[in-house]
C-alpha cells in the first residue's frame with residue numbers, strides 16, 4: 228500500500244514562494260487504476276514527481292509498504308526508483324538516437340544486468356505484448372506518437388515495477404490513440420498500481436477505479452468508481468528490499484557513449500575540429516613566446532660578448548653617492564655585504580682594483 232501523509236511542496240523563486248502542494252493526504256491500494264484530476268497548474272506533476280522520488284517534499288511522508296520513502300538515502304532512492312517505479316510521460320522522454328530495443332533495455336542495464344541474451348528475451352516479450360515487435364530495431368524518432376508512448380510504457384514496465392506513474396500520458400495524442408493508451412494502462416492496473424495524472428475528465432471517468440480531485444495544491448474530492456473485488460491481504464504485503472545492484476558495465480557505458488557521438492556526427496566532428504584548432508593555437512602561442520625568449524637571450528649574449536670588458540684601475544664615487552650606503556652605523560652588521568669605513572671628510576672615494584691571478588681567472 229502506498230500512503231501519502233501531509234505532503235507539502237513549496238518552490239522558492241527569489242523572494243517569491245509558490246505553495247504547489249498544501250498538505251496532501253492520499254491512499255492507494257497495491258493494484259488498481261487511480262486518476263489525479265485537476266486543471267493545469269494545480270500541482271499534479273509536482274505530486275507525481277514526489278511520489279516517484281524525482282523530487283523531495285518540503286514536508287510530509289510517502290510510505291510504501293511501511294517504509295518511509297522520504298527518509299531514504301540517495302542510493303536507496305535510486306534503487307527503489309529503478310526497481311519499484313515505472314514512469315510514463317506526456318512527451319515520452321525516449322532517447323531518439325537509440326533504437327526501440329535499446330530504449331526499453333536501458334533500465335535493465337541500469338539495474339545491473341549485462342547478459343545480452345537475457346535482456347533481449349525480456350524486451351522481445353514485452354514488445355510482442357504491445358504489438359510493436361516489428362519496430363524493435365527502428366530509431367524511436369521514426370515512430371508515431373502512439374507508438375512512442377507504447378515504447379515508453381514498455382520501458383516503464385521492463386523491470387516489473389509495482390507502481391506505474393503516468394503524467395498526462397495521452398496529452399500529446401489524438402482521441403483514438405489516447406483510448407488505446409488508456410486501455411493498455413487499464414490492463415496493466417490488474418497487476419500494478421497505476422496512478423495517472425490528467426486534466427481529461429472523460430478519460431478519468433471511463434477508466435479509473437478511484438479519482439482524486441486536486442485544485443490549487445489541495446485535494447478537494449475523492450470518488451470511488453469501482454469497489455475493490457478482493458480484500459487486500461496485508462499479511463502478504465511485499466516488503467521493500469534494497470538489494471545492492473551491480474554497476475553498469477563499462478562495455479555498455481562505452482557503447483552508449485559512442486552511439487551518442489555517432490548519432491550527432493556533424494556536431495561531434497565540428498567540436499573535435501574546433502578543439503584541435505584550439506590546441507594547435509595554444510601550442511603555437513607557447514612556441515612563439517618560448518622562441519622569443521630564446522632569441523632575445525641569444526641576442527643579448529652575442530651583443531655582450533662582442534663588447535670589451537672594461538676593468539678600470541680604480542672607481543670614483545662622489546660624496547653624495549658613496550657616503551650613505553658605504554658608511555654603516557653598526558660595527559659588525561648581519562648583512563651579506565660588508566663595506567669599508569670611508570672618511571666623511573673627503574669629497575671623493577677611491578676604490579682600487581687589486582689585479583691578482585685569481586681575479587683574471589675569474590674574468591676569463
Ligand code: ADP
Nearest residue numbers: 238240245247266267268269270271272273274
Ligand atoms: P500541473 O502539473 O498540475 O500543471 P505543476 O505541478 O507543474 O502543475 O505546477 C504546480 C505549480 O507549481 C504551478 O504554479 C507551477 O508554476 C509551480 N511550479 C512547478 N514546478 C516549479 C519549479 N520547478 N519552480 C517553481 N515553480 C514551479
Ligand code: MG
Nearest residue numbers: 271272273394
Ligand atoms: Mg503537469
